[in-house]
Amino acid sequence: MRAIPTAARAYILCAVLCAAACTLPLLRPGAAVPWSSVLLLAGLYAVCEMPARSRYLGDSAPVGAGSFFPVLLAAAFLLPPAAAALVAVPGALVGRVDKRPAAVRRIWRAAQLALATWGAAQAYLLLDGARTLRAPDFPYALVPAAAGALAFCLVLTALDGGILATAERVPVRTAWRGLLLRSLAPHCVHGLAGLMMAVLWRSPYGPLSALFVLLPMYISCWIFAQYHRERAAHQATIRALVQAVDLKDKYTRGHSERVGRASVLIARELSMDERRLEVLRFAGILHDVGKLGVPTRVLRKDGPLTPEERRVIELHPEYGHEMVRGIGFLGEARAAILHHHERLDGSGYPYGLAGGQIPEFARVVAVADAFDAMTSTRSYRRARPVGEALEELRRCAGTQFDPQMVRALARALKRHGWETAVTADEAGAASAPRGNVPPQPVRVVARGRGPGAGAGGPG
Numbered sequence: 018m019r020a021i022p023t024a025a026r027a028y029i030l031c032a033v034l035c036a037a038a039c040t041l042p043l044l045r046p047g048a049a050v051p052w053s054s055v056l057l058l059a060g061l062y063a064v065c066e067m068p069a070r071s072r073y074l075g076d077s078a079p080v081g082a083g084s085f086f087p088v089l090l091a092a093a094f095l096l097p098p099a100a101a102a103l104v105a106v107p108g109a110l111v112g113r114v115d116k117r118p119a120a121v122r123r124i125w126r127a128a129q130l131a132l133a134t135w136g137a138a139q140a141y142l143l144l145d146g147a148r149t150l151r152a153p154d155f156p157y158a159l160v161p162a163a164a165g166a167l168a169f170c171l172v173l174t175a176l177d178g179g180i181l182a183t184a185e186r187v188p189v190r191t192a193w194r195g196l197l198l199r200s201l202a203p204h205c206v207h208g209l210a211g212l213m214m215a216v217l218w219r220s221p222y223g224p225l226s227a228l229f230v231l232l233p234m235y236i237s238c239w240i241f242a243q244y245h246r247e248r249a250a251h252q253a254t255i256r257a258l259v260q261a262v263d264l265k266d267k268y269t270r271g272h273s274e275r276v277g278r279a280s281v282l283i284a285r286e287l288s289m290d291e292r293r294l295e296v297l298r299f300a301g302i303l304h305d306v307g308k309l310g311v312p313t314r315v316l317r318k319d320g321p322l323t324p325e326e327r328r329v330i331e332l333h334p335e336y337g338h339e340m341v342r343g344i345g346f347l348g349e350a351r352a353a354i355l356h357h358h359e360r361l362d363g364s365g366y367p368y369g370l371a372g373g374q375i376p377e378f379a380r381v382v383a384v385a386d387a388f389d390a391m392t393s394t395r396s397y398r399r400a401r402p403v404g405e406a407l408e409e410l411r412r413c414a415g416t417q418f419d420p421q422m423v424r425a426l427a428r429a430l431k432r433h434g435w436e437t438a439v440t441a442d443e444a445g446a447a448s449a450p451r452g453n454v455p456p457q458p459v460r461v462v463a464r465g466r467g468p469g470a471g472a473g474g475p476g
Contacts, residue, residue, distance in 0.1 A: 021121060025184035029125050032176060036131040042099040055092075055100045057224060062088040062108035065231070086169070086204065087230065089134045090211025093165050094146060095218060098138035105130035125180065133172040140168035150215055158212065166208025170200050186433060191288045251346050255299060258306050258340075265313060272389055277301030279385035279426065282433060286425035287381075293349070300350035300378050301385055304357045307337025331366050334358055353378035357386060362416045380419040384410060384426055387418070392435065403435055 021029075043050055065085035085108070092104040109127035116122065141147075146161030178193035210230055217227040263270045280301035281294050289297070308316060311333050315326050322330065338355035341347055356370060356379035363371030391406040401409075407427055414420040 020118065022184060022186070025180065028179055028183045029121065029128070032128040032132065033124060036102065036128040036135075039102045039131060039135040040099050042097070043103065050100055051096060054096060054218075054224075055103060058088060058092045058095070059104045059107050061228075062092075062104060063111055066108040066112040085231070086207040087210035087214055089130060090137055090162075090166060090169060090208050091214035091218065091227065093134050093137035093169070094141055094150060094162065094211060094215035096138065098135045098142065101138040102131040102135035105134045129173065129176045132176065133169045136172040137165040137169035141165035150219060158216075159209075162208050162212040163205065166204050166211070167201075169208070170197065170204035173204075174200050187285065188288075188432075191285065194288065195291060254344065255302055258309075259302055262305055262308050265308060265316060272393065273302045273305060275389045275393070276304060276382065276385045279388055279435075280381050282429035283381050283385060283422055283425045286429045287421070296346075296348045296350050297353075297378055297381060299347055300353035300357075301382050303337065303341060303347070303350065304354055304382050304386060305333065305337070306340055306354065307333035307335065309340065310336030331358070335367050349376065349378045352376040353382045355379070357382040359383070360417045361419060365417075375419075380422050384418050384422040387413075388426060403430060 042048060062085060065088060088108075089101075089105050092101040095101075096104070106127045109130050110123050112123070112126065114122045114126075141161045141164065144161035144164050146158070146165065149158040149161060174193065174196040178196055181187040182189050182192040210233070214227040214230045217230065218224050220226060259273050262273060277298040278301070281298050284294055284297050311330055315322070315329055318326065334355050334357065338351060341351055341354060344351075353376060355367070356375055359365035359368065359370040359375045359379060361372055361375070361380075363369050388406055388410060391401045391409060392403055394400040407423075407430070410418055410423045410426070414423045
């Protein structure tokens with residue numbers, strides 16, 4: 018729990034207490050609880066979630082989060098709210114958790130799903146859904162089922178936004194943005210599948226027949242597994258390219274990853290759509306991939322570059338764009354790789370674009386690149402403090418950098434802070450006079466740029 022912010026701990030505790038309160042009616046003397054149905058549905062949901070943890074299936078075939086929500090919604094349609102809330106707990110506790118702390122994440126997930134299932138059951142009862150289930154009345158039976166699915170979706174998205182704001186420290190104004198719209202359609206489909214399960218459960222064919230509804234869920238898991246494999250291949254491609262750059266340009270090792278991280282911080286402050294964030298992170302990580310086309314002797318040269326060598330190194334954005342042009346999943350990242358050394362006043366390279374002509378991703382990466390270049394210790398000069406680096410970015414805003422991106426970075430750093438790191442081979446290498454740009458007492462420029470070239474350079 019030490020790694021979890023205090024606000025998030027309090028938030029999770031409140032959710033757990035609320036979930037426990039929802040199940041209290043089960044403890045009342047004489048409460049009519051269909052325990053057999055509760056145990057069957059809880060066991061079924063737990064079994065559905067368990068394959069995600071099976072080492073025999075491998076990481077390439079995970080169960081997607083929410084793949085078996087129809088079981089929970091069927092419980093909401095079949096059981097009293099308190100009993101329905103209990104169904105979610107075992108499956109949530111045995112489900113897959115990819116990040117630490119795993120125990121806290123499982124407890125949070127159990128509380129979240131219990132509350133969502135309880136809310137769905139309450140909405141279903143409010144519209145007299147139990148009567149329509151006993152004597153199926155279509156299409157009216159769809160109305161309480163839709164209300165239950167909507168309540169389920171609303172509770173989940175409300176809680177998700179809260180945990181983003183408290184645990185991930187996403188700005189409150191953006192924590193809930195887009196969550197409901199992305200979740201509404203899938204949860205409506207889950208609600209329909211849950212209603213089908215509930216109808217079959219109560220039919221003369223009995224609970225066993227309801228299992229057939231899960232077949233499409235397993236098919237969807239298979240489809241998700243294909244997506245997961247494709248995404249894993251994308252990540253492997255990115256890692257291979259970054260490792261190749263790091264091996265060739267050892268003086269900036271780790272720089273690409275930090276530029277990707279800083280780019281995402283800026284994008285979040287700009288309320289950029291979540292679907293674009295991963296592509297932007299790729300843009301930051303791969304912005305210097307074109308260095309693979311630059312001769313190693315130029316990248317590792319001790320001392321200043323000649324004009325001819327500078328022209329060679331300034332070709333790396335075009336080299337990088339050519340290298341990734343055929344990688345379709347990079348999308349907007351390709352333009353950022355090509356244009357991240359353009360300047361707002363039109364004096365950048367490779368094409369001298371100015372102002373709004375420069376793609377948005379390129380303007381973000383330019384600021385992130387320059388900031389990390391100034392704040393990381395390298396073999397040819399020491400790091401600058403974060404405050405000084407921000408002042409340099411502000412000084413160059415409007416001519417070299419987009420002021421909006423600079424302000425967004427400053428807000429993000431005030432909120433999240435920044436971990437500087439040594440990117441040379443040794444921590445003590447900063448005093449060594451190696452690298453193709455010597456340390457400068459006032460202004461730090463990236464390698465490959467001469468004095469006075471601005472806050473960032475080809476690195």
